[in-house]
Amino acid sequence: MKYTKPLLKLIEEFQKFPGVGPKSAQRMAFHVLNQDIQQIEEFSKVILAAKTQIKKCSVCKNLSADDPCEICSASSRDKKIICVVSESKALIAIERTNEFKGAYHVLGGLISPIDGIGPDNLTIKDLLSRLGKNEVREVIVALDTSIEGEATTLYLHRLLSPLCSKITRLGFGLAVGTELEYADELTLARALENRTEI
Amino acid sequence: MFLKKLKLAGFRNYIDFEQNFNHLKTIIIGQNAQGKSNILEAINILATSQSDRAERDSDIVNWNGEYALIFANIETKDSEIDIALQINNTGRRKLKINGVPKRAPQADLLGNFFAVMFSCDDLFLIKGTPSVRRKWLDYVLFQLDMKYHKTLQNYQKAVTQKNALLKKAQEISMSPKNLKQELEIWNEQIINSGSQILLDRLVFFKEIQPFARDFLFELSKETEELNLIYESTIFKDKNELKADLSYIKETFRSMLESSFAEELSRGQATLGPHRDDLKFLINDKEAKSFASQGQQRSAVLALKLAELKVIEKRKGEIPVLLLDDVFAELDESRQNFLLHHLPENIQTFLTTTHISDIQKEFLEGAQILKVKNGLILENVECKT
Numbered sequence: 001m002k003y004t005k006p007l008l009k010l011i012e013e014f015q016k017f018p019g020v021g022p023k024s025a026q027r028m029a030f031h032v033l034n035q036d037i038q039q040i041e042e043f044s045k046v047i048l049a050a051k052t053q054i055k056k057c058s059v060c061k062n063l064s065a066d067d068p069c070e071i072c073s074a075s076s077r078d079k080k081i082i083c084v085v086s087e088s089k090a091l092i093a094i095e096r097t098n099e100f101k102g103a104y105h106v107l108g109g110l111i112s113p114i115d116g117i118g119p120d121n122l123t124i125k126d127l128l129s130r131l132g133k134n135e136v137r138e139v140i141v142a143l144d145t146s147i148e149g150e151a152t153t154l155y156l157h158r159l160l161s162p163l164c165s166k167i168t169r170l171g172f173g174l175a176v177g178t179e180l181e182y183a184d185e186l187t188l189a190r191a192l193e194n195r196t197e198i
Numbered sequence: 199m200f201l202k203k204l205k206l207a208g209f210r211n212y213i214d215f216e217q218n219f220n221h222l223k224t225i226i227i228g229q230n231a232q233g234k235s236n237i238l239e240a241i242n243i244l245a246t247s248q249s250d251r252a253e254r255d256s257d258i259v260n261w262n263g264e265y266a267l268i269f270a271n272i273e274t275k276d277s278e279i280d281i282a283l284q285i286n287n288t289g290r291r292k293l294k295i296n297g298v299p300k301r302a303p304q305a306d307l308l309g310n311f312f313a314v315m316f317s318c319d320d321l322f323l324i325k326g327t328p329s330v331r332r333k334w335l336d337y338v339l340f341q342l343d344m345k346y347h348k349t350l351q352n353y354q355k356a357v358t359q360k361n362a363l364l365k366k367a368q369e370i371s372m373s374p375k376n377l378k379q380e381l382e383i384w385n386e387q388i389i390n391s392g393s394q395i396l397l398d399r400l401v402f403f404k405e406i407q408p409f410a411r412d413f414l415f416e417l418s419k420e421t422e423e424l425n426l427i428y429e430s431t432i433f434k435d436k437n438e439l440k441a442d443l444s445y446i447k448e449t450f451r452s453m454l455e456s457s458f459a460e461e462l463s464r465g466q467a468t469l470g471p472h473r474d475d476l477k478f479l480i481n482d483k484e485a486k487s488f489a490s491q492g493q494q495r496s497a498v499l500a501l502k503l504a505e506l507k508v509i510e511k512r513k514g515e516i517p518v519l520l521l522d523d524v525f526a527e528l529d530e531s532r533q534n535f536l537l538h539h540l541p542e543n544i545q546t547f548l549t550t551t552h553i554s555d556i557q558k559e560f561l562e563g564a565q566i567l568k569v570k571n572g573l574i575l576e577n578v579e580c581k582t
Contacts, residue, residue: 111383113362118380147355151383158379184305185345 409504
């Protein structure tokens with residue numbers, strides 16, 4: 001039994017989403033068919049609105065409907081501290097901690113020659129001009145600990161050193177709540193290296 | 199270390215295999231292509247996390263199934279371990295140790311079970327390509343040092359990225375300043391992980407060298423002296439090679455700086471442990487060009503016995519010995535030598551097409567499994 005054409009098309013579209021396989025795509029497509037036409041109209045408006053209204057903040061390159069974004073325009077945030085992240089997803093993760101009161105800069109990825117991403121494909125130039133314009137006290141580089149994250153961190157460090165006196169990165173160590181004996185050797189070795197005085 | 203039970207499901211031609219082992223020696227007999235080696239391959243995966251034969255994980259999965267399962271019950275000096283490894287044909291793995299799911303199925307498997315594999319392929323160790331020798335080194339080190347696997351993975355990723363960058367630089371013109379800046383970030387990681395790999399290999403080399411030399415000297419009735427030399431692409435003069443991490447890093451860095459132009463013109467990372475090699479000298483002559491078939495066999499046998507010694511010394515456990523179809527390649531005196539130089543309580547698995555290839559002494563008290571097309575036909579104890 002084959003799907004009727006519009007249904008097949010709908011399933012295929014859902015399948016293009018990350019993490020969605022054929023089964024989930026089928027379930028989502030049937031869900032769409034079971035809903036009222038008003039609900040679906042509303043849903044398509046929401047998608048369109050999100051896509052058309054959300055732009056990148058001209059300062060930090062974070063996704064935002066306003067420009068500058070909520071964080072960049074908030075007077076409560078300390079613009080002299082910039083936390084550099086790869087994607088907006090990472091920014092949200094840090095925001096959730098409620099620990100950081102500075103500003104952000106979203107790179108839009110990590111340096112990865114295999115994927116054709118060089119420094120010029122990232123928002124590094126914008127970061128440089130931000131540092132040139134404002135007096136920035138500290139840059140926190142908060143990138144993945146992957147090979148690509150490490151390479152990008154290194155690149156930023158070399159580039160930014162002449163422009164900012166304090167460049168820091170996130171600490172390496174044990175995950176909170178884990179038992180020591182179950183940590184892998186590399187993490188444990190790094191944690192030992194970065195031990196802190198009590 | 200003793201493998202008490204092995205279960206295979208969907209693993210190559212074994213749809214449903216289950217076997218208890220309670221003899222020190224297990225001999226697996228069968229015609230060619232019946233699945234003798236597959237059993238040894240499965241056991242070896244438990245030790246090295248890699249297959250010695252498969253190009254990719256999906257090769258291991260039976261073509262009718264979605265995944266292969268290896269289940270093993272292992273007795274160590276002071277405990278018992280249950281390992282359950284699922285290898286999907288998509289290349290994903292799942293691992294449980296003593297029923298506890300592990301997050302890193304490749305890395306977390308290592309260090310639980312130790313084995314030394316000796317197969318016909320090992321006879322190419324001396325005359326084969328450098329990659330054969332590097333693979334041997336890496337697989338032993340996976341077992342010896344749990345960090346080595348991760349370090350090597352990081353190193354290889356950084357080399358791949360560097361190669362992609364060098365290729366790009368050949369295709370489009372980049373300013374030398376920008377290129378150097380971008381290369382540096384990969385080189386930095388290549389230096390860090392690569393130096394650690396080189397150091398780990400050197401330390402292992404120092405350990406295995408005297409054992410291998412003694413074994414060959416005795417096997418050759420004191421006529422052959424074996425010398426193993428690590429040929430580094432960073433230290434052109436082997437006398438300068440020292441097992442000192444900061445010294446290695448420093449040299450690696452200056453070598454990379456001076457060979458910038460060469461790497462760029464070749465479009466490839468030409469320096470580092472991924473290009474290193476080993477050299478075997480027998481009586482100061484290079485074995486690769488001069489050694490006879492017999493000398494090569496003796497040298498590899500000595501090397502394998504030495505490998506066993508190093509694992510035993512470092513881990514405090516006697517590894518399981520896997521002899522895949524090598525007895526046909528070893529004459530009586532070499533078989534005898536092997537037999538008399540194995541630790542007393544070592545568990546050995548051996549495959550052969552003809553039981554007549556194996557000496558009587560070795561067969562004594564062995565468990566014999568006859569295999570045909572992924573099935574056990576017969577399971578008897580050999581009485582001679």
